[in-house]
Amino acid sequence: MALLTLEGIGKTYDGSKVPAVNDVDLSIAKGDILSLLGESGCGKTTLLRLIAGFEKVNQGSITLDDLVVASSGTYISPEVRPVGMVFQDLALFPHLSIKKNILFGLNKLTKPEQLKRLEEVLALTGLSQFASRYPHELSGGQQQRAALARALARKPKLMLLDEPFSSLDDVLKSQVRSEVRRIIKNAGITAILVTHDINDAFAVADQIAVMRGGKVLQCGAPETLYTQPADAYVSRLFGKINLIPIEYDANRLMTAFGDVHIDSEGQDTSKKTLGIRPSKIKLSDQIEGTLRGLVSGVRYAGGYWSLEVKPEGQSQDEIMIELVDGVVPEIGERVSFYFETHHVYLF
Amino acid sequence: MQKILNGINSWAVLVTVIITVIAVPILIILINIFIGQSETWSHLVEHLLTGYLLNSLVLVVSVGTLSLLIGTACAWVINTYDFYGRRQLEWLLILPLAIPTYIMAFIYSGIFDFSGPVKTFFRNQFGVGLAFLDVQNLYGVIFIMTMVLFPYVYVSALTYFKNASGSLIEASRSLGSTPTRAFLKIVLPASRPALVAGVSLVLMEVLNDYGAVKYYGVNTFTTGIFRSWFSMGDLQAAVFLASMLMAFVFVLILLERWQRGKRRFDQGGRSTQPLLRYKLLGWKYVFALAICLIPLLLGFIIPLLQLVYWTWQTAYKVVDGEFWTLLGNSFLLAGISALVCVMAAILLLYGVRVAKSTRVENISKLSVLGYSIPGAVIAIGIMITLITVDRWWIDLMKYLTGEKVGFLLSGSLFALIFAYLVRYLVVGYNPIDAGFKRISTSLEEASLSLGRGRWVTLFRIDIPILKASILGGALMVFVDVLKELPLTLILRPFNYDTLATKAFQYASDEMVAESAPASLIIILIGLLPIFLLNKLIIKH
Numbered sequence: 008m009a010l011l012t013l014e015g016i017g018k019t020y021d022g023s024k025v026p027a028v029n030d031v032d033l034s035i036a037k038g039d040i041l042s043l044l045g046e047s048g049c050g051k052t053t054l055l056r057l058i059a060g061f062e063k064v065n066q067g068s069i070t071l072d073d074l075v076v077a078s079s080g081t082y083i084s085p086e087v088r089p090v091g092m093v094f095q096d097l098a099l100f101p102h103l104s105i106k107k108n109i110l111f112g113l114n115k116l117t118k119p120e121q122l123k124r125l126e127e128v129l130a131l132t133g134l135s136q137f138a139s140r141y142p143h144e145l146s147g148g149q150q151q152r153a154a155l156a157r158a159l160a161r162k163p164k165l166m167l168l169d170e171p172f173s174s175l176d177d178v179l180k181s182q183v184r185s186e187v188r189r190i191i192k193n194a195g196i197t198a199i200l201v202t203h204d205i206n207d208a209f210a211v212a213d214q215i216a217v218m219r220g221g222k223v224l225q226c227g228a229p230e231t232l233y234t235q236p237a238d239a240y241v242s243r244l245f246g247k248i249n250l251i252p253i254e255y256d257a258n259r260l261m262t263a264f265g266d267v268h269i270d271s272e273g274q275d276t277s278k279k280t281l282g283i284r285p286s287k288i289k290l291s292d293q294i295e296g297t298l299r300g301l302v303s304g305v306r307y308a309g310g311y312w313s314l315e316v317k318p319e320g321q322s323q324d325e326i327m328i329e330l331v332d333g334v335v336p337e338i339g340e341r342v343s344f345y346f347e348t349h350h351v352y353l354f
Numbered sequence: 355m356q357k358i359l360n361g362i363n364s365w366a367v368l369v370t371v372i373i374t375v376i377a378v379p380i381l382i383i384l385i386n387i388f389i390g391q392s393e394t395w396s397h398l399v400e401h402l403l404t405g406y407l408l409n410s411l412v413l414v415v416s417v418g419t420l421s422l423l424i425g426t427a428c429a430w431v432i433n434t435y436d437f438y439g440r441r442q443l444e445w446l447l448i449l450p451l452a453i454p455t456y457i458m459a460f461i462y463s464g465i466f467d468f469s470g471p472v473k474t475f476f477r478n479q480f481g482v483g484l485a486f487l488d489v490q491n492l493y494g495v496i497f498i499m500t501m502v503l504f505p506y507v508y509v510s511a512l513t514y515f516k517n518a519s520g521s522l523i524e525a526s527r528s529l530g531s532t533p534t535r536a537f538l539k540i541v542l543p544a545s546r547p548a549l550v551a552g553v554s555l556v557l558m559e560v561l562n563d564y565g566a567v568k569y570y571g572v573n574t575f576t577t578g579i580f581r582s583w584f585s586m587g588d589l590q591a592a593v594f595l596a597s598m599l600m601a602f603v604f605v606l607i608l609l610e611r612w613q614r615g616k617r618r619f620d621q622g623g624r625s626t627q628p629l630l631r632y633k634l635l636g637w638k639y640v641f642a643l644a645i646c647l648i649p650l651l652l653g654f655i656i657p658l659l660q661l662v663y664w665t666w667q668t669a670y671k672v673v674d675g676e677f678w679t680l681l682g683n684s685f686l687l688a689g690i691s692a693l694v695c696v697m698a699a700i701l702l703l704y705g706v707r708v709a710k711s712t713r714v715e716n717i718s719k720l721s722v723l724g725y726s727i728p729g730a731v732i733a734i735g736i737m738i739t740l741i742t743v744d745r746w747w748i749d750l751m752k753y754l755t756g757e758k759v760g761f762l763l764s765g766s767l768f769a770l771i772f773a774y775l776v777r778y779l780v781v782g783y784n785p786i787d788a789g790f791k792r793i794s795t796s797l798e799e800a801s802l803s804l805g806r807g808r809w810v811t812l813f814r815i816d817i818p819i820l821k822a823s824i825l826g827g828a829l830m831v832f833v834d835v836l837k838e839l840p841l842t843l844i845l846r847p848f849n850y851d852t853l854a855t856k857a858f859q860y861a862s863d864e865m866v867a868e869s870a871p872a873s874l875i876i877i878l879i880g881l882l883p884i885f886l887l888n889k890l891i892i893k894h
Binding site for chain 2: 087095111
């Protein structure tokens with residue numbers, strides 16, 4: 008069952024001609040963690056702020072737990088939406104202790120209830136002995152957990168996290184990521200994580216929605232996005248990939264390296280690009296039915312050899328091949344190779 | 355769950371209402387540039403207007419030039435050279451700002467009085483009368499105004515020199531310039547906007563002054579406004595003079611904007627390292643010391659000593675029950691005004707933050723209007739606004755009850771506090787604005803996402819974090835109201851006196867020494883925000 012449903016969401020800021028968010032449909036199942044992934048300016052933060060209620064939608068509707076919270080005629084202000092948020096700069100109140108920061112949102116509960124809930128979230132986030140400290144007296148990771156604890160305390164139906172790891176250094180980051188996932192999962196809360204770093208998304212999210220130019224390009228499980236990218240942009244986001252221009256002649260699919268045979272029923276000749284990851288290209292010692300090229304670069308890249316291969320008679324459009332074992336060719340050598348058919352994408 | 359449609363727009367309304375209330379008295383004066391003449395008006399134009407204009411012009415040009423010279427010279431010496439006493443002089447040179455021009459006028463007229471210390475000394479020692487030495491004229495006004503106002507230029511210039519000149523000077527020295535040449539050819543032209551900004555503050559004060567020019571018998575626009583209203587009872591003429599003075603001020607502001615032009619001068623690079631200062635010895639040391647010490651002596655130390663001496667002489671008869679009432683009046687008035695200004699500033703700034711609309715933001719910028727407009731002009735604007743409102747009130751009551759009631763707002767403390775709000779809002783506004791800019795909006799959004807409304811957020815999050823800025827702003831308004839004279843003289847309720855009006859009254863009644871205790875309190879309290887300001891400058 009979907010906890011949050013976005014339908015046809017559009018948002019254009021005052022004084023801007025380009026929509027920041029353009030016709031987005033999205034839904035999240037209860038208990039899932041979804042990551043909105045994209046480069047800066049792709050509209051992911053705007054989408055988050057629309058869900059939180061800090062911005063108003065121009066088109067479309069947002070339904071949270073069967074209640075329309077935003078549409079062209081409806082706007083429920085952020086303080087009454089059952090949504091918690093962890094901000095990019097964490098936004099811990101600097102003049103309040105961690106305890107008071109957490110209690111700030113619990114004013115509707117009775118005193119004993121407040122204290123009980125305080126103990127619960129402090130225990131959940133492992134901050135019990137830091138409750139009386141002020142935000143600046145905590146380490147980066149502890150501040151992170153404090154911000155999470157504060158947002159969790161009100162038992163929101165949906166938790167929003169805006170680039171929560173961007174201020175942490177790399178060593179701390181990997182540790183905090185798994186902590187954050189554990190805490191959210193233990194609390195059983197549905198969450199949306201906005202990030203530009205695919206490693207954040209891999210470490211924390213169940214589902215990933217890739218955004219670009221205000222639109223969601225593809226949404227699905229991380230492995231689905233890796234193995235079945237919807238377009239070249241998504242495929243590149245999820246790892247190194249060779250993008251090779253293709254042409255069609257009758258039933259043949261031609262590249263500069265030779266013809267490619269793929270067992271798909273019928274060909275969609277509108278596709279102009281072939282995508283193949285460097286690790287899915289294999290060198291071959293047969294001549295027939297394979298692709299050919301000249302080695303123009305060889306480099307050891309830790310665990311594998313990285314080969315640059317260009318089409319014969321051409322100086323550009325080289326592709327990368329990752330060679331894990333076997334004989335390493337030399338620069339200038341002619342090589343034959345083939346694509347692993349199941350890993351060929353046509354865009 | 356409640357649906358709040360356009361919940362945000364109420365903040366835009368709030369901002370617009372506050373700004374409208376503040377702008378009305380100013381706009382009313384502005385409108386009067388184009389309408390209305392009166393019987394005494396032709397008399398004013400024929401006999402007096404040219405004199406007002408001429409005197410105001412002479413004051414603006416000469417005080418502006420002298421402040422520019424003294425302020426820039428002091429700032430350059432303090433910034434560039436190293437000598438014994440430099441550190442102390444750096445902040446001591448700001449202190450003359452604590453003395454209001456009218457108090458400075460009393461003090462120097464006392465010093466150069468027939469029975470004052472200078473003439474008595476020469477008479478007794480050399481048998482010379484020095485009758486020609488008289489400060490109660492246009493030159494005297496120029497002198498005393500320059501001596502208390504030059505620190506505006508000094509502070510502005512020093513801040514610029516400190517921030518930008520290090521790299522400029524180092525660059526020009528690496529190109530073979532001597533420090534003096536670097537200053538004249540590079541730093542001085544580059545610092546022009548900063549210097550002009552300082553001078554324009556000086557000129558605003560010059561045009562605002564009433565006490566000093568009145569005391570020295572120099573007729574300017576402000577004395578003209580007072581004469582029209584108090585002596586001739588011609589409000590229309592006062593309004594017209596006020597509108598002309600305001601036009602004068604606007605021309606100055608436009609000139610300042612124009613000279614800034616599109617060029618950006620502050621790209622001199624922020625030098626994080628302080629400039630290596632030249633050590634001065636011998637006669638050069640004496641010369642540098644003199645440049646800084648003479649303005650300090652004339653602008654602060656001598657006047658202060660004279661005041662202390664007078665206070666010691668007269669305190670026993672001046673400081674009585676009435677004096678404490680005076681003190682209470684002043685502090686209460688300044689305290690309430692500070693509170694009102696700070697509250698208005700907080701609501702304006704928070705409203706703009708919440709409304710998130712460029713139009714609302716532009717409207718809010720009108721709040722700075724009041725500070726550049728002379729107090730006498732604002733007083734007249736408030737007066738005609740409130741008289742109009744009172745007439746409506748009287749008509750309304752007559753219609754409703756059939757009875758004739760008196761004025762409600764005119765001549766009340768409300769009028770006075772309203773006027774202080776119009777004039778000093780920006781004094782409280784600027785530090786609070788700076789404070790708000792340091793608060794990330796995500797703090798407010800965090801509070802909202804924790805289920806708290808906008809008002810709770812303001813009181814529980816923003817205001818506690820802004821505490822220092824708010825106190826600083828309130829203190830500055832407090833001091834400004836405490837020393838304010840022309841506006842208070844025009845709008846105060848009948849027989850209501852403050853420290854400032856009482857000091858002025860004593861001095862006008864040829865009892866300069868008796869005015870000293872009140873003046874001394876005004877100056878000592880005026881030192882507080884200067885120390886605060888100084889701390890900020892040293893930090894940067």
